[in-house]
Amino acid sequence: MKNFKKLYFLSSFKFFIFVCLVIVFLFKFLDIFLFKLSRSSPALIFDFFKNIIDPISDIFDPFNLIVVCGVFLILNLKIEPILKNKEKLKILKSKTNLTLDEILKLFEYLSLVCKHFILSLALAGVICNVLKYIIGVSRPKYFFLQGYDRINFFNIEHKVNSFPSGHTQAAFTVAVLLIIYANRFFLQIMIIASLMGLSRIFMSMHFPSDLVAGAYLGAFVPYILYKRIYKEKIESIKKNYNISFKGLVRLIYWRFYI
Numbered sequence: 467m468k469n470f471k472k473l474y475f476l477s478s479f480k481f482f483i484f485v486c487l488v489i490v491f492l493f494k495f496l497d498i499f500l501f502k503l504s505r506s507s508p509a510l511i512f513d514f515f516k517n518i519i520d521p522i523s524d525i526f527d528p529f530n531l532i533v534v535c536g537v538f539l540i541l542n543l544k545i546e547p548i549l550k551n552k553e554k555l556k557i558l559k560s561k562t563n564l565t566l567d568e569i570l571k572l573f574e575y576l577s578l579v580c581k582h583f584i585l586s587l588a589l590a591g592v593i594c595n596v597l598k599y600i601i602g603v604s605r606p607k608y609f610f611l612q613g614y615d616r617i618n619f620f621n622i623e624h625k626v627n628s629f630p631s632g633h634t635q636a637a638f639t640v641a642v643l644l645i646i647y648a649n650r651f652f653l654q655i656m657i658i659a660s661l662m663g664l665s666r667i668f669m670s671m672h673f674p675s676d677l678v679a680g681a682y683l684g685a686f687v688p689y690i691l692y693k694r695i696y697k698e699k700i701e702s703i704k705k706n707y708n709i710s711f712k713g714l715v716r717l718i719y720w721r722f723y724i
Contacts, residue, residue, distance in 0.1 A: 469645045469652050470697075476689045485682045492675035493616075500674050501606050504667050515665040523662050528587040528636045535580035541721060542577045548721075561720045568707055572717055575703045579647060582696045586639055586688035594635045594683055595627075603629035607670040630679035631672045634663035638684030646692055 475481045492500075548554050549566065558569060602618035608625040609616060618626040641659035645652055663681055666672040672680075692700075703709065 497673035515668040519665040590687035598627035631676040634680030635684035637662035642688045
């Protein structure tokens with residue numbers, strides 16, 4: 467798990483303190499300045515974030531991913547009757563070139579991955595929204611245009627739930643999940659997640675400190691869940707069985723087909 471090891475700093479208490487200090491520094495001294503500075507960016511940059519990056523956030527919306535993973539879990543729960551059917555099992559084995567034991571382990575692997583996705587997305591989202599309610603930071607356009615205070619504690623109004631950034635949290639939760647399981651494209655995935663976060667500034671929805679908080683929360687939750695709950699089980703399967711993206715896609719396809 468080469469990419470997983472690159473994320474070791476997320477479990478460091480020193481890194482947590484560093485992130486907190488960065489957030490406080492941004493909030494106190496740079497948030498307003500950097501937001502105003504972004505307003506002077508060329509129109510091409512605004513168009514890039516609005517028309518290219520922001521729509522990607524809709525595709526990777528946590529709810530959509532939870533639904534997809536939920537469907538896979540339901541299908542996996544119904545796999546045993548299929549495997550007891552000799553004709554269907556014969557088709558599945560011949561089309562995937564897998565033994566019965568390998569098929570069972572691959573479905574177990576898929577279930578663990580789906581559970582990790584669902585729990586990470588749901589838990590990070592809940593924590594993010596609780597913090598939004600508790601801290602109550604005004605969104606930039608309401609702070610500048612409607613005179614809202616920067617902080618409005620314990621307020622559920624959309625206009626004052628800027629901190630942390632939910633979009634950034636979701637982007638980094640998905641990014642870390644992909645990094646863990648893809649085990650490649652670390653830099654590319656992190657760049658895309660960062661751009662998805664930055665788009666929130668150009669959409670006038672967040673300050674920089676909101677993004678940093680959302681990114682840390684979004685990355686920390688899936689990492690720590692994997693480390694504490696799923697790592698041992700998943701790595702045990704990967705150690706004894708050949709897990710490949712192509713093999714998983716083939717298995718899923720034939721599972722639907724039969």
